[in-house]
Amino acid sequence: MQIPYQTAAAALVLALVSMPVWAEEPGKMAETVGNSLTSAPAEWLGAQPHFVMIGTINGTAFNVQFTDIAAAMGIASFAAKREYLVIEGGFAYIDFEVALEADIGGVERTVEIEMENENFAKQSLPADFALQEAEFPAGLLSNLETQWEWEVGGASFNEEVLGWTGVMRLQSDQGAPDDKGLMGDGMVSGYINAVRGADALVISFTAPVTEYEIED
C-alpha cells in the first residue's frame, strides 16, 4: 500500500508538533505556554504572585512566564524560604530563596533563585541591592545564585550558577513574626536585572513564604 505523500507529511508534522521539546534537545529549557510578554519586563510585575524569568544562563535560554501563579497550569509548587543566622542577641536575615516546581514542555522542572546579604532586615524596602560574588555581603549588596534541574529519560540536567552582577530590587518582604521575631510566612517580591559574561537575565517575582530555617 502506498501512502500519499501529503498524508505522510501531515503525519510527520503532527508527530513533530506533539513531540515534547526534550525529545529534540533534552537539556534545553522549554518555554512556558501562552507567554504574553514579548520581551523581558523592565520593572517588577506587581503584587500578584508570579514568577517570570527571561534571558540566558550559561547560554541556555529561559522564557518562563507565570504571570499569575493562581491561574497557571502545571505548577506543583511555588514558594519562598527565609534563612536566619544566629548572631549575638538575636538573628540576622541572611538569605532567601524562591523555588518553582512546574511542568514546562512536558517535563517536571525545578527552577530556584537565591539571594544573600549580611542582614536583609537592616534595609528599608524597596531597596536596590547591587549583585556581586561575595557571600553574605553587608549593605546594599547581594549575590544571586540560579539553579535548575530536570530529568529526561533517566538523564539529569542541572546547574548551579553564581557570579552574576547587576541589580536586585527587593520590593517587599513581609510576614508575621513569631515569638523569636522570625517570619516563616507572608510574601517576598522583587525584580532582578543581571548579567554574567554573555548572559543577561531578568527575573520578576512575588512569592509566598512558607518556611524559615535557622543556620546556627
Place this chain on the structure above:
Amino acid sequence: MKLRIDLARLRTGLFATAVSAFLGEAAFAQTGAVVTALAETEATTGDTDDPAIWVAPASGAGSRIIGTDKTFGLRVYDLNGETLQEFASGKINNVDLRAFAGTGGVALVGASKREDDTMVFFTMSEAGVMTPASPHAFAAIPPGQAAGIDDIYGFAMQSDPATGRLFALANFKTGQIFQWEITAQNGQLSLTFLRRLDVGSQPEGMVSDDQAGMIYVGEEDVGVWRFAGDPAASAAAFEVDLVGSECLPVDDVEELAIHDDGTKRHLVVSAQGIDKAAIYRLDGAEKPVCAGLVGIGAGALDGVSETDGLEVTSQPLPGYPEGMLVMMDDQNEGYSTNFKMISWAEVRLELGL
C-alpha cells in the same frame, strides 16, 4: 557550578542519536558501566540522603532499608520498597548500624541529627521492628571541645571484631570527626568520647572497614582519607584518592561503603559530581585502586540521575544473590526522591570485579 548529564545513560537511551548530534560524540568519553535498579523505595517529596541496610538474621526476606529524609527523619522500608515505619525525628542526615544486643534487640541503628548536633539511636528487633533506644539522643560534641566546631553532618558506626567493642563516628562541617565508644548496661546506652580526627574541610561520608580496622572518610571537595580505626592509634590521615582522579573526576565525595564477599573486598564511594558509584579494590595494596565507575540507568525503573548517599551489603538477599547496592535518587516523578536497589552481581559483572 555543576553541570551533570548522565552521558552513559543517554548514549544507550532512546534519544542517543539526537543527543549525540547536539553534544558531539567526544562528550561520550569515559562513561563507566551502567546497570539498572531492580526495586525502589516509596518516593517522598522530602530530601532523602543516606541509606543503611539491615540484613535479617533469620531470613533475608525480612531485611530492611533504613533511609534518612533531611526534612523529616527516618523511614524503614522492606525489600519491596514499601514503608514499614516512619520516625519524625527531625533533620536526620546520615544513618548506619551494627549488630548489638545491649539494648534488647539484634542491632543498633544510629544517625546524625542536624538541628541540635546530636546522635540518635534506635534498637532493631529480630523481627525487623525499630524502636528508639534509651537514652535516644546524645550530644555529638564532646565536653570542652565546642570551640571552632559547627554543624554535625556525617555519621557511621564501627565495630572491632576482635574485642566486640562498638563505636560511633560523627563528623562536622568544620572538619572534625569524633570517635565515641558505645556500651550498654541494663538496656541503657552510654557513650564515652575517645578521640578526635581531622580533615581540612567539610567531610560527610564515612565507613568503617571493621575487618581491616580502618576508617574511610570522604572530604566532600577534596577526596577520600583513611585513618586507623583503633582509638589508641595515630590520628594521621592516609590519602586514598583525590578529586580529579579516574574514580573521582569532580566533587562532591558523598557516602562510602564496604562490600566484602569473603574473597574480594571493595570500597564504594558516591561520586556525586557524576552521580555514579566509584568502586575501589581493597586487595591488600596500601592504596586502594580504582576499579571503575558504575551509573544506574533507566530500565524497568528510572535511573539514578542525581545521587547522594549509598550503602552496600554482601549478604545474599532474595533477588540479590551477591548482595545489594542502594543509592539515593534525587529525581523522580512528582519532584520526589527515593532509594534505588541494585544487584551487586550486576555491578560485579559490568565492571569485571
